[in-house]
Amino acid sequence: MTPFIDWLAFVQVFVAAMVGSLVVVGFYALGLRLLVRGGRAPVVAPAEFTDAITVVSEKDVRRAAKAAAKAARKSPLTEGAKRLALAGAYACFTVCALAVLGGILLIVYR
The missing domain is CATH 1.20.5 (Single alpha-helices involved in coiled-coils or other helix-helix interfaces)
Incomplete structure (x- = not known):
């Protein structure tokens, strides 16, 4: 019996891992940038x-x-712009958390 490798499944997992990592890293970086622009630099x-x-x-x-x-x-931003930047930062961090949670759920329930 010869071993069979499902290359399509391998490519699907690779693409999902790349997209997931790009989403998490990209949104986390954007969230940090917006957090700093909003006046809440993490020290x-x-x-x-x-x-x-x-x-x-x-x-x-x-x-x-x-x-x-x-x-x-x-910061040259007005108070309203700072609040908007902070809301955007928290939204970016939420997207990161949801992406990680979705990945964990895919691992557990697949």
């Missing part, structure tokens, strides 16, 4: 590990937070 304090080669000081963390606050103040 995450870096974690300090015991084996870290570079340790970020408190001064660097304060400097990054200050730069993010300055960028938010310099």
